[in-house]
Amino acid sequence: MSSVLAGVLQLLALIAALALAYRPLGDYMAKVYSSDKHLRVEKWIYKGIGANPNAQMRWPAYLRGVLAFSAVSVLFLYVLQRVQGSLPGSLGFRSIDPDQAFNTAASFVTNTNWQSYYGEQAMGHVVQTGGLAVQNFVSASVGIAVAVALVRGFARSRTGELGNFWSDLVRGTVRILLPISVIAAIVLVACGAIQNFSGIHSVGQFMGGSQQWNGGAVASQEAIKEAGTNGGGYFNANSAHPFENPGPFSNLLEIFLILLIPFALTRTFGRMVGSLRQGYAILATMVTIWIGFTVLMMWTEFAHHGPAFHIAGGAMEGKETRFGVGGSSIFAVATTLTSTGAVDSFHSSFTGLGGGITLLSMQLGEIAPGGTGSGLYGILIMAIIAVFIAGLMVGRTPEYLGKKIGTRQIKFAACYILITPALALVFTAAAMALPTPGHSMTNSGAHGFSEILYAYTSGANNNGSAFAGLNADTQWFNTTIGIVMLLGRFLPMVFVLALAGSLAEQKPIPATAGTLRTEKPLFTGLLVGAILIITGLTYFPALALGPLAEGLAS
Numbered sequence: 001m002s003s004v005l006a007g008v009l010q011l012l013a014l015i016a017a018l019a020l021a022y023r024p025l026g027d028y029m030a031k032v033y034s035s036d037k038h039l040r041v042e043k044w045i046y047k048g049i050g051a052n053p054n055a056q057m058r059w060p061a062y063l064r065g066v067l068a069f070s071a072v073s074v075l076f077l078y079v080l081q082r083v084q085g086s087l088p089g090s091l092g093f094r095s096i097d098p099d100q101a102f103n104t105a106a107s108f109v110t111n112t113n114w115q116s117y118y119g120e121q122a123m124g125h126v127v128q129t130g131g132l133a134v135q136n137f138v139s140a141s142v143g144i145a146v147a148v149a150l151v152r153g154f155a156r157s158r159t160g161e162l163g164n165f166w167s168d169l170v171r172g173t174v175r176i177l178l179p180i181s182v183i184a185a186i187v188l189v190a191c192g193a194i195q196n197f198s199g200i201h202s203v204g205q206f207m208g209g210s211q212q213w214n215g216g217a218v219a220s221q222e223a224i225k226e227a228g229t230n231g232g233g234y235f236n237a238n239s240a241h242p243f244e245n246p247g248p249f250s251n252l253l254e255i256f257l258i259l260l261i262p263f264a265l266t267r268t269f270g271r272m273v274g275s276l277r278q279g280y281a282i283l284a285t286m287v288t289i290w291i292g293f294t295v296l297m298m299w300t301e302f303a304h305h306g307p308a309f310h311i312a313g314g315a316m317e318g319k320e321t322r323f324g325v326g327g328s329s330i331f332a333v334a335t336t337l338t339s340t341g342a343v344d345s346f347h348s349s350f351t352g353l354g355g356g357i358t359l360l361s362m363q364l365g366e367i368a369p370g371g372t373g374s375g376l377y378g379i380l381i382m383a384i385i386a387v388f389i390a391g392l393m394v395g396r397t398p399e400y401l402g403k404k405i406g407t408r409q410i411k412f413a414a415c416y417i418l419i420t421p422a423l424a425l426v427f428t429a430a431a432m433a434l435p436t437p438g439h440s441m442t443n444s445g446a447h448g449f450s451e452i453l454y455a456y457t458s459g460a461n462n463n464g465s466a467f468a469g470l471n472a473d474t475q476w477f478n479t480t481i482g483i484v485m486l487l488g489r490f491l492p493m494v495f496v497l498a499l500a501g502s503l504a505e506q507k508p509i510p511a512t513a514g515t516l517r518t519e520k521p522l523f524t525g526l527l528v529g530a531i532l533i534i535t536g537l538t539y540f541p542a543l544a545l546g547p548l549a550e551g552l553a554s
Contacts, residue, residue: 282383337368385410
């Protein structure tokens with residue numbers, strides 16, 4: 001079997017698996033967030049934190065819950081790292097330096113999971129399981145909660161109430177993420193991923209010295225790392241490490257977990273707003289972009305330029321032979337089109353245009369299908385922009401799902417789409433202009449510029465993957481990327497929840513002959529076009545200086 005055919009078959013198998021899971025999981029999540037009943041374990045949690053799960057919140061109260069919980073999480077994770085050297089189960093590792101502890105705390109709380117450290121050489125069992133793994137669950141649940149709040153804004157009328165943040169947070173963790181992760185972890189262990197709390201031990205003799213590895217609860221963290229679109233690896237090699245990702249089947253399973261919840265949330269959206277066809281339109285938009293980018297990536301990486309590429313079956317530099325070009329390409333697009341950031345190959349070693357695709361995937365705004373929750377609310381913001389553009393074209397007041405998109409709503413949407421590009425481009429410009437950050441670049445020229453642009457794009461969009469050529473463990477990068485991650489996560493949430501509140505207060509508008517049918521293929525095409533055009537206009541100059549220049553020169 002040729003490597004190209006193997007890649008195509010993997011893609012088809014993945015699509016089939018996602019299609020089978022789409023309806024049951026989407027309907028189940030809609031029931032989770034629509035039910036007025038609480039599980040016994042959930043009641044214990046509410047009692048422990050002193051929350052009333054039945055109290056409805058307006059958007060300012062919902063936002064305060066999001067920010068307060070996240071602020072406490074950052075502080076807790078920061079302190080846990082700073083005292084690691086005094087904790088049992090630290091494997092002899094020292095406490096984390098202040099700038100790196102801040103960066104890591106901001107990273108995992110914002111669902112970014114950017115790592116400027118070697119996991120197996122820095123973090124002990126307590127920090128890994130009691131700190132990082134916990135945030136993998138709750139940060140993903142926060143994203144889903146904010147998305148559900150926006151969906152309620154469309155579904156409700158004449159009220160500013162968006163639900164209860166604490167109830168949404170707990171339900172997302174207990175009823176959705178935990179069950180999926182338990183099943184996935186068992187499967188990963190069966191595939192060969194490790195799950196233990198062993199210490200550091202030597203493995204053989206290599207080049208006159210022994211290779212040392214430590215064990216850990218790897219399979220369980222790998223499961224939520226992918227299912228929660230987190231991405232932080234237990235080991236520095238991330239999902240390219242055989243302890244995390246043993247073979248081709250586990251690789252495909254991890255891609256499936258990355259895409260599972262973000263795609264299924266479109267069904268949840270359609271169910272909660274009372275129109276499954278609206279959910280299908282959003283799904284079609286996501287799938288069109290995802291398949292298009294995956295095919296383009298596979299084409300760039302399989303292209304044979306010279307005998308070395310021909311013998312290897314494609315551009316194999318930086319890729320694992322057990323995954324091949326096809327599996328690596330599918331994984332790279334899945335992880336950058338979502339906010340996962342996990343890698344099973346190193347994006348810096350992709351072809352010039354292939355590296356540009358990973359950059360552009362993040363710059364779309366992590367919406368195809370995006371992160372757990374963040375992908376849904378991100379693409380709904382783009383849908384509002386699309387109906388606004390359509391309204392300008394025909395001279396009508398734009399409407400979406402029976403709600404008017406007026407001046408207030410479009411301001412919130414415009415602020416949302418401007419935040420992450422501003423953060424990524426301004427901090428990239430600052431890093432390139434100052435002398436010290438440039439010392440962290442492994443490469444010069446267009447590829448070196450791509451390393452810097454990739455780092456801040458990854459942080460601002462809460463992706464977390466790296467171009468693997470930049471030394472980011474410096475005070476400058478730890479601090480600035482940490483700030484970018486926090487602002488890129490929580491400033492957009494402010495506008496999402498404010499928009500949700502304004503929509504929930506409106507009275508529904510009946511559809512007329514002039515209403516844009518947003519469940520039709522025409523709207524899907526309009527939405528795809530709006531996403532690509534807005535992203536292109538925003539980032540084309542930066543892409544032209546980096547991956548496009550490198551790709552055209554090779």
